[in-house]
Amino acid sequence: MRSRNSFKLSAVLAVILLIGCSGPDKESATLLIHGGPIYTVDTTQTIVEAVAVRDNLILFAGSLEEAEMYKTDQTQVIDLEGKTMTPGLIEGHGHFMGLGYNELSLDLINTTSYQQIIDAVAEKVKTAEPGEWITGRGWHQSKWDSIPADTVLGFQTHDRLSEVSPDNPVYLRHASGHAGFANAKAMEIAGIQVLPREGIDQFEVEGGEVIRDALGRPTGVFNERAQTLITKHIPANTPETDRQAFELAVAACHRHGITGFHDAGIGRGTIALYEKMKAEDKMKVRMYAMLTGWDKELLNEWYDRGMMVDPDHEFTIRSVKLNCDGALGSRGAWLLEPYSDRPGHYGHETLPMEFVAESALNGLQHGFQICSHAIGDRANREILDRYEAAFVEFPELANDHRYRIEHAQHLHPDDIPRFAELGVIPAMQAVHLSSDRPWAIDRLGEKRIVEGAYMWQALLRSGIPIVNGTDVPVEPLNPIASFYASVSRKTLKGTPEGGYEPEQKMTREQALRSYTLDAAYGAFEEDIKGSIEPGKLADFAIYNQDLMQVPEDKLLETDVIMTIFNGEVVFEKED
Incomplete structure (x- = not known):
């Protein structure tokens, strides 16, 4: 009996020794981050002390004591020294090359x-x-x-x-x-x-x-x-300026803690450029690109080809962007009732609704998400109607469509609950309120503003997430400004006291989710990014102060001081 027990003990010790010898090499961290509040956007543990990373994936998020078990002599250590970290931010609606070219032309x-x-x-x-x-x-x-x-x-x-x-x-x-x-x-x-x-x-x-x-x-x-x-008379961009604009856009994203970007409408030339940049290992931002709806031939080619989901999570195409009305500032947004400051004018239907209906059906049949630009209440209603008709026609294909409406800026009250009922995601840029609300009331009048403009909390309470962003270069690429607008509903000058229609403010937790996990959900990517959890991609933004706790009047003083992409530091602000 003693001999048999000795054998068992020897076997156990051998296994322990084997694990001890092989474990550190298999589970050691290449990066350890600690020393300040880390907001995970993970509901099971919202704040952690430390994060351990191996290469480009998160190994562990939790206490510092446990995280240090993954540390070796080769582990890079970043001490936050009281600074704050969140998941890498995701620009939920922007124009990437427009961002780059804005830095090349007159801004x-x-x-x-x-x-x-x-x-x-x-x-x-x-x-x-x-x-x-x-x-x-x-x-x-x-x-x-x-x-x-x-x-x-x-x-x-x-x-x-x-x-x-x-x-x-x-x-x-x-x-x-x-x-x-x-x-x-x-x-x-x-x-x-x-x-x-x-x-x-x-x-x-x-x-x-x-x-x-x-x-x-x-x-x-x-x-x-x-x-x-x-x-059509302006000379086309050159390959050299395209590359320069691309690199400027990547650098701008890194300066602002942005590691993911939803590019709202690209054509053949931009697709080719992005493929080239990825092949050269220059795609240092996770690009979720929407095919432009202006090129029907391009759409048909991709419908036949099928969506492209990048296993490296750097350049994915699985959505289509339709431009269905104009903007409120130029009185191009398509309204149910005429503009208050231009009687008889309703804005513009910039894309036939027949094509929206056709695209909604094609998206379901070929596995593509449809994302439609709509600012005015009529444009939003017309698109929701076309989406709904497609879901009714192909209910078996509509289980997880995640169709979107880009901007959803002005809604008729009757259409607000339809987003959640239909599962249509509003991609809304909160900073537009800061810029537009002071004069938008002239376009729409007080009643339409109060009942249907920038209805963030009403949409969130209905049970649908919001994807946030800036619509760069319409607005500067500044997620902190959009975060501030989300929670304050004020202009960037801090007016008015209490904010515009304050009942529609987001909480800070909702605002952070809209820039991280909910934005990832809007791109079918919530399983790989958007929160700090083991197994997800190691993309982080680090700030000079705690944006979740600092007084509201100090929020705009928040700066991104470091950006980590794929487990590597890609931006560090100089003192």
Whole structure:
């Protein structure tokens, strides 16, 4: 008996010895992070002391004592020294190459008057060759401190801009991207002029509008699809500038703690660029790309091919972006009732609803998520109707469709519960409230604002998650600003006291989820990212202060000081 027990004891000791010898090599951490509050967005343990990472995956999240069991001499250790960490942030709706190109062209996002735009163009003219196009983006007439003396339908006219740029065609996109402003030279190249009789036809653009003065002369403002009258004449980007813009966009994401990006509408050229960047190991952000709905041939090719889910989780295509109405600022959002500040005008249906219905069916049949841009209440209702019809026709394919409406900015009260009932995800950019709410009431009136605009808490209470973001380059790529707007419902200047329609504020926990786990859910990726849990990807953002606890009036002082992507530090802010 003693001999048999001795044998068993020897066997157990041998197993323990074997585990002891092989364990550290198998389970050792390449990175250990501790020393400050770590918000996991995991409901089982919301805050942990430490996180252990092996290569690009999270090994452990919990107490520091347990985490140190994974530490070896080769483990890199990051002491937060009281700083705060969350999962890497996910930009839930943006335009990646627009972000990069905004840094290459005139950035007008912070201009506060027409004169500043004129001055910026005049400065650019000094270094431009005659005939060279000058482009930019970011102006918004409703955000200016002063309105020009000569306006048409609330927009400036081109005369003063044309005076400073007589030999250079100029085209400046509205911050929303749904309108543009051209000078005389650009309109001359496009062949746009006032002609007797036949001149009227050139201004008729389905789904768009050329703004003209009382004499019928174009003011230089082109709304919605009318922009193509000018943009088709602008020279295409080069491979060199594409690469430069891409790298600038990646760096901008890292500076802001963003490790995932939902790119809202890309075409063939951008797909090819992203594939090239991934092959060169330059895709240092997790790209969830939506195919542009403007290219029907491209969509049909991908429907036949099927969705592309990247096993490396760097570049995935499994969704389609449809642009169904315009923006509120340019009065292009499609409304059920006319604009309060433009009687008789309802905005624009920029994509036929028949195509939305067709796309909703194709998405279910071919496994693609449909994501439709809708800002106005009519656009939202029409899209929900088309989605619902598709779900009824193919109920067996609609179990986990995760169809989205991008922006969902203004809803009729009757349509708010339909999102949860249909399982349609609203992808809403909270920072739009900070920028738009002061003047949006002029467009919609108080009743429509209070009952249906920026209805975050009403949607969340109905049982549907919200995907947050900035819609960059419509707004600057700043998740802290959007987080602040989510929880305060104030402008970035801190007004008004108490916030606009404060009953619709998000809690800080909801706001963080909207930028992490709920954004991951909006891309079918909640099992691999969006929270700090063992087995998930090691993407983190580290901040200079505790954004979950700091007083609200200090929130905008939060800075990202480090970004970790795939288990590696890709950004560290200098002191």
